[in-house]
Amino acid sequence: MDNSILLISDLAFEYKLGPKIHFPNFEMKAGEHSLLLGDSGSGKSTLLNLIAGFSKPLQGEVRIQHQSIYQLQGSGRDKFRAQQIGFIFQEAHFLKNLTVMENIQLAQSLAGFETDKEAIERLLNYLQIGDKKKAFPHELSRGQLQRVAIARALINKPALLIADEPTASLDDNNTTLVLNLLLDTAQQYGSTLLIATHDKRVKDSFSNTIQLNNLQR
Amino acid sequence: MNTIQLVWKNITRQLGATTLSILLTAFGVAILAVILHTASSFEKQLNSNSKNIDLVIGAKGSPLQLILSSVYHMDNPTGNIPYAEAEKIMQSPFISYAVPLSLGDNYKGHRIVGTNEDFLAIYETKVAEGALFQKDFEVVIGAAVAKKLSLKIGAQLASSHGLSEEGHQHDSHPFTVVGILKANDNVTDQLILCNLNSVWKIHGLEGPAHSNLHESHEGSHDESHDESHDESHDADYAETVAAHQHHHGEEKEEFVKSIADDMFGKNEVEITSLLVKYGSPAARSIIPKMVNEQSQLQAASPALESARLFNLLGVGIDSLTLLAYIIMTIAGLSVFISLYTALKERKYDLAIMRSLGASQIKLFSLILFEGILITFTGALVGLIFGHIVLYYISLQTMSGQTVIEALAFNKNEFLLIVTAVGIGVIAALLPAIKAFKTTISTILSNK
Incomplete structure (x- = not known):
């Protein structure tokens, strides 16, 4: 068995009131870091949603560690996603009534793992927000929130880490900090990283790119 | 972070709405718990107090009042009846036993009842400590009276005229406690029993031959008289009558029907009522007709009047029950609105x-x-609150057993919890279905 983490083949999606789009075939190996590039509205978020199993494709297949995600049904797919995929959204969403620590513990328990406070603390410290573990989301800055989002996405050591425009709402300093931490921690946790962005500040940090412009419609 | 912790975090986030929903549920459940307990306790008391009484014979007036005053000792009597007339009925072959009652005085709110030993048979009780009254001015007290007033065998008590504590005191004729009844969880717990002659004497009248008064209907009671004791009381009759007349002159406004009021006017021995147990099925049609034909007497059935009373109270109970269910429905709506808006x-x-x-x-x-x-939390809070209310209600009755029952869990209360939880399920169903349909991509990607 090879070290394929993500395989996209013949994938197409049809919007309810919009066009049908075909995505390019591509594969990502273990430990690879790739950038998904495309203009706004090019289908970057749609592709990430399809990879994570949030949406259903019109046709085609998404395989993560050789498992076709659409062959899994209901809670089986949910569990697989929780354990194998970490997802960082453009806006960092958290449960408002839970602290940073509790939000990350929730990710562990929903994936069916025992909560591990020490592991969370280590990760938060690595992301330089160890002192914020008891803070509530509304008490943090955007840059801090995005770092908590990285911690939550990586705590279950997923095979694939997906980030959808993770730096879009950050200033230059925070963009550099968050991006570096994202790359470092993904590497440290052995996760394959796929970042969708149209942020030019990010492009220089990646050698592998997947272009989504001019897709067949 | 398990489901319970998560739910707890969520419901405490909107503390105001959650508290309102819990309080509304608690209020509804508390009312239903109180109704449930009091209605069953009331029915039990009604049945327990009247199960061996087929008929009550007393003065004409409200039959319900007659039953309330003579069986449940809750209301003023309708008046008095001549003892001679009562004796005729007592001799009837259709009657198993007939127990005379003579009311008129109280001790610290507890009614003093002139009667005979058959009274104990009616209520299926017996003397737990000491002995039954044998002589005039000897009393046997109910278990709750003994406990509440800390009375022991040999204690002396001066009765008050009328059925309320504020009446004139018969200081010259103290009663002596000779026995304490076993606790029965019925009206006997609250009564003070003596022979008929004591009641007559204390109001300045001498009864007919003592043997008749001490004997039960079956004539089994031992005749024993303490003549010297009686003579000492005889000397006080004139003084007693004077005291009574003085007392009643002062309180003309007060409507307290007592045996003494009638007896002074007619100068003949009377009793308040007669508790009758039929001796044969034929008595059911013969005795009431015979009694009601007499101009001074009326016969009332405890079963009929109790049922009437329960029906009358039933309207109130039904209204309260309906109100409680409306409150619980509002609680359900509150839960629904709270979850749906959240x-x-x-x-x-x-x-x-x-x-x-x-x-x-x-x-x-x-x-x-x-x-x-x-x-569920609302139901638990409601049950606790309901039982606190029941506890305070039971303290007023001063019956130890009632206090225990107020604290005990009634199996029907399980149904209250189930009802409350059912309302919670219905209220949360639609919000839960909406939550079920949550789509990640449309919500998180398009924020």
Whole structure:
């Protein structure tokens, strides 16, 4: 068995009131870091949603560690996603009534793992927000929130880490900090990283790119 | 971070709405718990106090009042009847036994009842400590009276005229406690029993031959008289009559019907009522007709009047029950509104949970569990509150057994919890279905 983490083949999606789009075939190996590039509205978020199993494709297949995600049904797919995929959204969403620590513990328990406070603390410290573990989301800055989002996405050591425009709402300093931490921690946790962005500040940090412009419609 | 912790975090986030829902549920359940206990206790008391009494014969007036005053000792008597007339009925072959009652005085709110030993048979009780009254001015007291007033064998008590504590005191004729009844959880616990002659004497009248008064209907009671004791009391008759007349002159406004009021006017021995147990099925049609034909007497059936009373109270109970269910329905609506409006704000939370691996069933059960937890907590708070209220009600009755029953869990209360939880499920169902349908991509990607 090879070290394929993500395989996209013949994938197409049809919007309810919009066009049908075909995505390019591509594969990502273990430990690879790739950038998904495309203009706004090019289908970057749609592709990430399809990879994570949030949406259903019109046709085609998404395989993560050789498992076709659409062959899994209901809670089986949910569990697989929780354990194998970490997802960082453009806006960092958290449960408002839970602290940073509790939000990350929730990710562990929903994936069916025992909560591990020490592991969370280590990760938060690595992301330089160890002192914020008891803070509530509304008490943090955007840059801090995005770092908590990285911690939550990586705590279950997923095979694939997906980030959808993770730096879009950050200033230059925070963009550099968050991006570096994202790359470092993904590497440290052995996760394959796929970042969708149209942020030019990010492009220089990646050698592998997947272009989504001019897709067949 | 398990489901319970998560639910707890969510319901405490909107503390105001949650507290309101819990209080509304608690209020409804508390009312229903109190109704449930009091209605069953009331019915039990009604049955316990009247189960061996087929008929009550007394002065004409309200039959319900006659039953209340003579069986449950709750109301003023309708008046008095001549003892001679009562004796004729007592001789009837259709009657198993007939127990005369003579009311008129009280000791610290507890009615003093002139009667004979058959009274104990009617209520299926016996003397637990000491002995039954043998002589005039000897009393046997109920278990609750003994406990509440800390009375022991040999204690002396001066009765007050009338059926309320404020009446004139018969200081010259103290009663002596010679016995204490066993606790029965019925009206006998609250009474003070003596022979008929004591009641007559204390109001300045001498009864007919003592042997008749001490004997039970079957004539089994031992005749024993303490003549010297009686003579000492005889000397006080004139003084007693004067005291009574003085007392009643002062309180003309007060309507307290007592045996003495009538006896002074007619100068003949009377009793308040007669408790009758039929000796044969034929008595059911013969005795009431015979009694009601007499101009001074009326016969009332405890079963009929109790049923009437329960029907009258039933309207109130039904109204209160309806009110409690309306309150619980409002509680359900409150839970629904609280969960449904919170969904709009929580849709991101739910979508995040889905993205982190929570299944649709997990989100559905999470919201459903919130509704259940709120109404279940409300039901528990309501039961605790209801039992506190019942405890304070039972303290007023001063019956030890009632206090214990007020604290005990009634099996029907389990149904109250089930009802409350059912309301919680119904209230949370629609919000739970909406949560179930949460789509991650449309919510989180398009924020």
